[in-house]
Amino acid sequence: MSTQRYKCLVQYDGTNYVGYQIQINGKSVQEEIEKALKKMMKGQTIKITASGRTDSGVHALGQVIHFDLPISIKPESLRLAVNSMLPADISIKQVEKVVDDFHARYSAKGKKYIYRVDLNRFADPFKRFYTLHHPYRMNEDNLALALSKLEGEHDFTSFCSTRTDKENLVRTVYVAKVERDEANNELVFTFIGNGFLYNMIRIFVGTCLQIADGLKKPEEIDRLLEVKDRNAAGPTASGKGLYLVDVYYDESFKENL
Amino acid sequence: MSTQRYKCLVQYDGTNYVGYQIQINGKSVQEEIEKALKKMMKGQTIKITASGRTDSGVHALGQVIHFDLPISIKPESLRLAVNSMLPADISIKQVEKVVDDFHARYSAKGKKYIYRVDLNRFADPFKRFYTLHHPYRMNEDNLALALSKLEGEHDFTSFCSTRTDKENLVRTVYVAKVERDEANNELVFTFIGNGFLYNMIRIFVGTCLQIADGLKKPEEIDRLLEVKDRNAAGPTASGKGLYLVDVYYDESFKENL
Numbered sequence: 001m002s003t004q005r006y007k008c009l010v011q012y013d014g015t016n017y018v019g020y021q022i023q024i025n026g027k028s029v030q031e032e033i034e035k036a037l038k039k040m041m042k043g044q045t046i047k048i049t050a051s052g053r054t055d056s057g058v059h060a061l062g063q064v065i066h067f068d069l070p071i072s073i074k075p076e077s078l079r080l081a082v083n084s085m086l087p088a089d090i091s092i093k094q095v096e097k098v099v100d101d102f103h104a105r106y107s108a109k110g111k112k113y114i115y116r117v118d119l120n121r122f123a124d125p126f127k128r129f130y131t132l133h134h135p136y137r138m139n140e141d142n143l144a145l146a147l148s149k150l151e152g153e154h155d156f157t158s159f160c161s162t163r164t165d166k167e168n169l170v171r172t173v174y175v176a177k178v179e180r181d182e183a184n185n186e187l188v189f190t191f192i193g194n195g196f197l198y199n200m201i202r203i204f205v206g207t208c209l210q211i212a213d214g215l216k217k218p219e220e221i222d223r224l225l226e227v228k229d230r231n232a233a234g235p236t237a238s239g240k241g242l243y244l245v246d247v248y249y250d251e252s253f254k255e256n257l
Numbered sequence: 258m259s260t261q262r263y264k265c266l267v268q269y270d271g272t273n274y275v276g277y278q279i280q281i282n283g284k285s286v287q288e289e290i291e292k293a294l295k296k297m298m299k300g301q302t303i304k305i306t307a308s309g310r311t312d313s314g315v316h317a318l319g320q321v322i323h324f325d326l327p328i329s330i331k332p333e334s335l336r337l338a339v340n341s342m343l344p345a346d347i348s349i350k351q352v353e354k355v356v357d358d359f360h361a362r363y364s365a366k367g368k369k370y371i372y373r374v375d376l377n378r379f380a381d382p383f384k385r386f387y388t389l390h391h392p393y394r395m396n397e398d399n400l401a402l403a404l405s406k407l408e409g410e411h412d413f414t415s416f417c418s419t420r421t422d423k424e425n426l427v428r429t430v431y432v433a434k435v436e437r438d439e440a441n442n443e444l445v446f447t448f449i450g451n452g453f454l455y456n457m458i459r460i461f462v463g464t465c466l467q468i469a470d471g472l473k474k475p476e477e478i479d480r481l482l483e484v485k486d487r488n489a490a491g492p493t494a495s496g497k498g499l500y501l502v503d504v505y506y507d508e509s510f511k512e513n514l
Contacts, residue, residue, distance in 0.1 A: 011381070011382050011383075012382055013382045013383050013385075059383075079379075083379045088380060088382060088385040089382045089385065090382060091379050091380065091381070091382050092379070093379075122336075122340045122348050122349070122350075123345060123348065124268070124348070125268050125269055125270045125345060125346045125347060125348050126268075126270050126316075126387070128270075128345040128346065130383070
């Protein structure tokens, strides 16, 4: 039977989920989307594939998934149908018909994440699920230097959860930077790379905040890239500050960095 | 026994509360703050007084409360102590010692509220508790005209819940306007007045959106101010888009409108 492949851009508030991927210990984003598709398909199971997992509490502004349907349906109609069956914390932002060899994970050329830090002395009640609260005085020059050292092609073993199932831990980070959002009194990290390992950005942030706080020197990054030991790096920062912003399927994203 | 009066600026995310005021049917903001003060005072009950109630789901960026303590404590120390005992969705933003005749409600000269409307075709998952979703094409000229008709001193009986306990329903609205927040694809209403009746702003918004949608003409506002009948006005818009932004204790706020 011939099928049509669809690519969807998905936003979700990860607060109430165990993560993107189906797990036995709680509600997942994947499960909710598959449930919505199954309802739309009158009981037929549709498997979806995402660009990658996101952890518990992690948000997405631009997660990408693909799936095949035995029917051809207008993208906007599909979007309307699925959104009407999804819970309010997940929303399909865009639907496209794509060729059968498009693959949300394998076709991805790069990803962009941001990580938001609430700098208010007392945590902002409206940001409690959307930022990490870190109200300490920081050395921003050391922070910028540390981040610049993460850019480039490296073996990121020190910045990868030991629970990874990957063998090759070499990745290229194109952008690792931080900006102050004065209006919101936030620090916003941006990371763009050809791929990120399990917990990689959260360990980047946990380690860089230690450097910003003066607990470690920026040169610690050089040593961590050298020693390839997760236990040598800083803590894994909370998932709630992390957002998957973009998944790139065309190498041209590198031209605008 | 001599006491010291304290004035506090309070922020809260109203999502998980039945409203500001203590009620038998659920958790209130007042109850949480009084519990925190009681803990700080080693079991002594401290009654707090706010500038006014906010309904279920309504948020505050600048609610004001006062209370008396039998001790004198530095404002920043008090802030730290209370915040450390409050849940994450309530935060004391500022503490001041005030004179004994300052009263959070009776001394108030005016208030400012905003109301946020999410214009996205599909509701933004991150705004589901913080905006009203209203994705319809609107006549913004008619909306602006309707709002301007609300400004001034009027008997607002048509815009007040019949459950009010007030007798005098005349209030002065200094500002009733709406602006587009293009970056967030929101419509943001601002209302500033010398006082607002029970549900008044939510009925303003419910009625004005009907006018914006073309269900009623802007001149309907003139008629509503005339007939003094709650049933003639539009619906009470959801509390979740509403924010108490400022309470003014000095008439000088009128100079900067």
